[in-house]
Amino acid sequence: MLSEPTVATSADMNWCCVPKAKREENPYSNSIGGIYSEKNIRLFSYAELRSATDNFNRTNKVGRGGFGTVYKGTIRSGREVAVKVLSAESRQGIREFLTEIDVISNVKHPNLVELIGCCVEGSNRILVYEYLKNSSLDRALLASNSEPADFTWSVRSAICLGVARGLAYLHEEIAAPIVHRDIKASNILLDRNYVPKIGDFGLAKLFPDNVTHISTRVAGTTGYLAPEYAWHGQLTKKADIYSFGVLVLEIVSGTSSSRSILMDDKILLEKAWELYEAKRLKELVDPALVDCPEEEAIRYIMVALFCLQAAAARRPTMPQVVTMLSKPVRINESELTAPGYLQEYSRRSPLSKATTSTDSRFKNLASQEDSNMFSTVVPPTVTEMSPR
Known part of the structure; x- marks a missing residue:
């Protein structure tokens, strides 16, 4: 409040x-x-x-x-x-x-x-x-001294949905749309009732482009960068949507994506994709969550994976994301493709199947379909949303 x-x-x-x-x-x-x-x-x-x-x-x-x-x-x-x-x-x-x-x-x-x-x-x-009483999401939920007991599923799902609505507003509902460029847990602030508020929106316009890009890396949040932005400097709404996907995985799992990179561990996105392929997504849900509706939590993870697809054009828009998070829709998994993330994120050798296949496909798409890659229009076949 x-x-x-x-x-x-x-x-x-x-x-x-x-x-x-x-x-x-x-x-x-x-x-x-x-x-x-x-x-x-x-x-x-x-x-x-x-x-x-x-x-x-x-x-x-x-x-x-x-x-x-x-x-x-x-x-x-x-x-x-x-x-x-x-x-x-x-x-x-x-x-x-x-x-x-x-x-x-x-x-x-x-x-x-x-x-x-x-x-x-x-x-x-x-x-x-x-001033917001509960500081930032990374401190409140993801820090080592946080109190995860305060973050019930009701609170976490509301944070995901609130951030999605804020981004949808920035992308689609104002005369001059704003691409945030740096969606991450430390830029999501929480009021005394844990209502999320996006901070630092619009600030990138005030500084040279390299400042935002460098500061993202310095802040230890490389894991939020969309591959097309990091590789080619192509910045669109879809880069924000990718970052939002990482954020949702963090909120549902209670795990910091950036911390896993610093600890030379398997990155959160890679772990999520492996669990998806093994049909064990429920293992990604934070064990601190008690009485969490498993089906809803898995739907949130699926929405995140759609946001994280390597081909930017396949990612949903934020209004579509709001719909998928707020309603019990059926998501067409047959349209889901592997996520994109940078080879340098993974410090293990050999590279995982997901990393290798995603990197090669993304590079081909970047060279062959640039006109579609960075379009803000999502093909209608990405998801089929219908009430259950």
Whole structure:
């Protein structure tokens, strides 16, 4: 749940819509030439955010990612916020930066983290988000000190469905669709009721392309990258859908995909495919789940596998994923093909059958069917969905 709404004080109301006389009295507005008056953005001064975070005290540090470090803070109104100090250098000037922030701040959905405002003083680029009590999914569910007992099947299935709805909104329901680029457990935040919210959406537009790509690897989440994105730099909605498939496997199994890579273990996707071929998918379900509806859990894994197919064009759209997760549909397994993942992910020798066959088929598809490979249209034969 969000923090209780509070009435802001006059000192806290640095909004674009204040009268001109008040803007002129605000020294911060003068420092950026009054640009913010053209945007529907709340601007914070650096001094205010420094005060809110106790001078960015490391005891208030709640996270770090490819884009920067996040601190918990309390602004003048008393509202708790997450203050993200961007570490990468934006390729844009102040006006262009604020234009992109304006777009992001107007993208609102129950499953997206709310962007409250920003700071663009001097060389500082800081974003202010709503603060979410239960931190990120990777810490809450996948960390070694997590409490899996809190994550019943009801909670986990709701997280999967909530993230799917948030992505469907970004992909299909706004005028300028957003490809997230970095869907992973650490970018899924949870409120006090474990409602999931996607964070960092739209930030890739603010930085050079290589920053996002490199930060994904540095963050230890290589296992989320779609093969066509990693190999060819081809970024479409289908790359997000691939990453979502990995996320679902993590949520159902209670296992971190990135941790399995670092431990030189069999990667989660490879394990899931082997269990599927052996008709033992129920073994992938987290044993900590008590009274889990086996049939529903297996359906979620099957949906994930459809999202993870090597050929991007065969992956479903996010609205299709929402349907498959939210309704007891029958999935046509005959249309499921092997998943795609990079050879370098598997550190064992020889390579598994799934890795080898997937790599060779994907490379052939990439060279022969590029026009279809990165299409956002899924052939109607991918799944047959009908009520039971």
